[in-house]
Amino acid sequence: MTIAVFIGSLLAAMAVGIPIAYSLLLCGAALMWHLDMFQAQILAQNVMEGANSFPLLAVPFFMLAGEVMNTGGLSKRIVDFALALVGHIRGGLGYVTIVAACLLSALSGSAVADAAALTALLLPMMVKAGHDKARSGGLIAACGVIGPIIPPSIGFVIFGVAANVSISKLFLAGIFPGIVLAAGLWGTWWYLTRKEDLNPPPRRTPDEIWNAFKSAGWALMLPIIILVGLRMGVFTPTEAAVVAAAYALFVACFVYRELNLKQLYEVFDRAAMTTAVIMFLVAAAMVSAWLITVANLPAQVISLLEPLLGSPTLLMFAIMILCMVVGTAMDMTPTILILTPVLMPLVKAAGIDPVYFGVLFIINNSIGLVTPPVGTVLNVVAGVGRMRMDDVTRGVLPFMAIQFVVMFLMVMFPSIVMVPARWLY
Numbered sequence: 294m295t296i297a298v299f300i301g302s303l304l305a306a307m308a309v310g311i312p313i314a315y316s317l318l319l320c321g322a323a324l325m326w327h328l329d330m331f332q333a334q335i336l337a338q339n340v341m342e343g344a345n346s347f348p349l350l351a352v353p354f355f356m357l358a359g360e361v362m363n364t365g366g367l368s369k370r371i372v373d374f375a376l377a378l379v380g381h382i383r384g385g386l387g388y389v390t391i392v393a394a395c396l397l398s399a400l401s402g403s404a405v406a407d408a409a410a411l412t413a414l415l416l417p418m419m420v421k422a423g424h425d426k427a428r429s430g431g432l433i434a435a436c437g438v439i440g441p442i443i444p445p446s447i448g449f450v451i452f453g454v455a456a457n458v459s460i461s462k463l464f465l466a467g468i469f470p471g472i473v474l475a476a477g478l479w480g481t482w483w484y485l486t487r488k489e490d491l492n493p494p495p496r497r498t499p500d501e502i503w504n505a506f507k508s509a510g511w512a513l514m515l516p517i518i519i520l521v522g523l524r525m526g527v528f529t530p531t532e533a534a535v536v537a538a539a540y541a542l543f544v545a546c547f548v549y550r551e552l553n554l555k556q557l558y559e560v561f562d563r564a565a566m567t568t569a570v571i572m573f574l575v576a577a578a579m580v581s582a583w584l585i586t587v588a589n590l591p592a593q594v595i596s597l598l599e600p601l602l603g604s605p606t607l608l609m610f611a612i613m614i615l616c617m618v619v620g621t622a623m624d625m626t627p628t629i630l631i632l633t634p635v636l637m638p639l640v641k642a643a644g645i646d647p648v649y650f651g652v653l654f655i656i657n658n659s660i661g662l663v664t665p666p667v668g669t670v671l672n673v674v675a676g677v678g679r680m681r682m683d684d685v686t687r688g689v690l691p692f693m694a695i696q697f698v699v700m701f702l703m704v705m706f707p708s709i710v711m712v713p714a715r716w717l718y
Contacts, residue, residue, distance in 0.1 A: 365545020431688025620661020
């Protein structure tokens with residue numbers, strides 16, 4: 294009955310159009326009423342405690358770093374460097390998108406920010422070169438999925454806080470799976486464009502490539518600083534976010550000099566607005582998370598799925614399919630916050646490595662950002678690229694399919710994730 298109240302109240306609130314954060318609060322209130330312990334004071338206290346977390350300070354700083362990079366010229370120079378490297382190859386602008394997405398992912402960790410930057414910079418060039426606009430938009434949207442996987446990642450921060458899992462280990466474990474997803478997109482793009490009549494940009498000279506590298510050098514140093522700092526224990530993931538934001542501000546204001554005072558105010562405003570939305574979601578979700586624990590809901594879920602506990606692979610398949618279904622209707626952050634407290638006891642009972650589960654869980658939720666009808670990244674690409682949502686959806690389907698294939702291969706062969714991760718720990 295408790296499970297029915299939890300799911301029913303949440304879905305009913307969402308069905309009538311109530312924003313997800315308020316739906317989570319209503320769900321918490323419904324659970325409190327069902328458990329005969331409703332007190333407004335408990336509700337307010339859990340909301341406050343939900344946002345009172347030191348690791349969550351990484352969220353506003355990573356958001357700020359992403360906004361600064363897009364406005365201050367760092368993203369543009371990353372794209373120019375990728376263009377100089379592989380832009381001249383047949384279908385090269387698609388490969389530029391993939392390379393640039395990996396590099397940008399190592400800077401901001403935000404799928405929305407990366408997709409917006411890549412769409413504005415590369416979509417007009419891809420159309421001019423002869424690529425199908427829908428397919429190009431679909432590739433850019435699919436590349437945005439890499440953002441929350443290659444560290445630093447806001448998704449890993451939120452999951453690490455909700456699941457009490459090492460964020461540093463999640464960051465390091467996400468590197469190789471992100472590269473594998475990019476390789477899958479590379480092969481799919483090659484297959485789809487092999488017969489297109491294209492007019493790629495001219496090959497850059499070695500001097501031009503070197504100049505592009507020097508221009509992007511300050512931006513390329515950021516992921517190296519973050520990963521080396523995390524690996525050597527110089528700073529925590531939260532402190533890494535502060536380093537990223539401070540470094541991006543320094544480069545944008547004093548090295549590239551593309552960020553003035555007026556733009557700086559707008560950058561801080563956008564970062565604050567996005568952070569407020571995320572933090573309110575986190576705070577509201579913690580009410581339901583606390584009540585889920587009080588109601589012993591994870592034990593009820595474990596009893597329902599007890600036949601699968603003896604087969605971790607089969608259990609992971611079931612969880613991934615559940616996340617795929619949820620991802621079609623919900624955004625990444627609320628999905629993480631709602632499902633993590635329910636699924637983590639199940640994962641631990643089955644003996645699954647929490648870091649391995651976290652990487653697969655975030656990959657699945659990241660792909661959910663491009664699954665219709667509520668794909669946030671699809672909406673961003675359609676809006677920035679001035680495209681119909683149907684066209685972007687049609688273009689993203691083959692890339693989304695290969696990403697799901699890669700994800701399920703990682704479910705079948707956990708060593709794809711864990712062997713490289715243990716090398717990096």
